Amino acid sequence: MAFDPFPENRAAPSDYRAAPTDDRVKTKPPVPVKIIVAGGFGVGKTTTVGAISEISPLTTEAEMTMESVGVDHPNRATTKTTTTIAMDFGCVTIDHTLKLYLFGTPGQSRFSFMWDDLVRGALGALVVVDTSRIDDCYPAVDYFERAGLPFVVGVNTFNGQQGYNLDEVRWALAVRDDVPVLQFDARFRGSVRDALLVVLDQALDKALRMRQT
Numbered sequence: 001m002a003f004d005p006f007p008e009n010r011a012a013p014s015d016y017r018a019a020p021t022d023d024r025v026k027t028k029p030p031v032p033v034k035i036i037v038a039g040g041f042g043v044g045k046t047t048t049v050g051a052i053s054e055i056s057p058l059t060t061e062a063e064m065t066m067e068s069v070g071v072d073h074p075n076r077a078t079t080k081t082t083t084t085i086a087m088d089f090g091c092v093t094i095d096h097t098l099k100l101y102l103f104g105t106p107g108q109s110r111f112s113f114m115w116d117d118l119v120r121g122a123l124g125a126l127v128v129v130d131t132s133r134i135d136d137c138y139p140a141v142d143y144f145e146r147a148g149l150p151f152v153v154g155v156n157t158f159n160g161q162q163g164y165n166l167d168e169v170r171w172a173l174a175v176r177d178d179v180p181v182l183q184f185d186a187r188f189r190g191s192v193r194d195a196l197l198v199v200l201d202q203a204l205d206k207a208l209r210m211r212q213t
Helices: 045-052 109-119 131-147 166-173 189-212
Strands: 031-039 061-063 082-084 088-095 098-104 124-129 151-156 181-184
Touching: 031 045, 031 131, 031 189, 045 088, 045 098, 045 124, 045 189, 088 189, 098 189, 109 131, 124 131, 124 189, 131 151, 131 166, 151 166, 151 189, 166 181, 181 189
Parallel strands: 031 098, 031 124, 124 151, 151 181
Antiparallel strands: 061 082, 088 098
C-alpha cells in the first residue's frame, strides 16, 4: 500500500498558508512634502503652523526683552510678547498618499542667514501678509522669486479684518499674475488648510511644466 503523505485528517501544506489579513497588507507611507511658511515679524506664521499641525508644533519662541526695543517692531495693536528665534515646525497628513511638513521661518531680518538651510528641499511656500505692514513681507517675496520656488501670498485677516483688497495687495507687492493672492485666517485650521492646498497646486503645476520641457 502506497504511503499517503496527506491523509484525510491532515491538511496539505498549501492549506496551511493563511490568507493575508488587512493588518498584514503593507501600504506605502505618504509622500513627504516640505512647505515653508514665511513672512515678516509678527504676521502670524507661528499661529499658522500651530493651527493645522497634527502634532504639538515645535516652536522656538523666546520672550521679547528690552534688548529688542528699536530692533524688532511688532504691530502697535498686537499683544505679542514672544518671538521666533529659529523656526517653527509642524506636520499634517492630507490623505494616505501625502503628508506636509511645515517649516516656519523667523521674521526678523537678522535671522535671514538661516533661510537657505530652512528652504532646502521645499516644494512651495506660503507668504503670510499683514496688510497694516505690507512692506515687511517684501524680503520673503523677493527671496522666493529669486529662488524660483512656487509661492502663494496669504493675507492674514486679523480679527476678521482686511485693510486692503486682494488686488491692492497684488499691486503693492508687484507679484506676477500667476502667483495666487488669497485671504485666510491663521487661527482656523480649515482656513490654513485651504491656503496650503493652493500652495500644493502651485508646486504641482511647476512639476508638470518641468516634466513637459
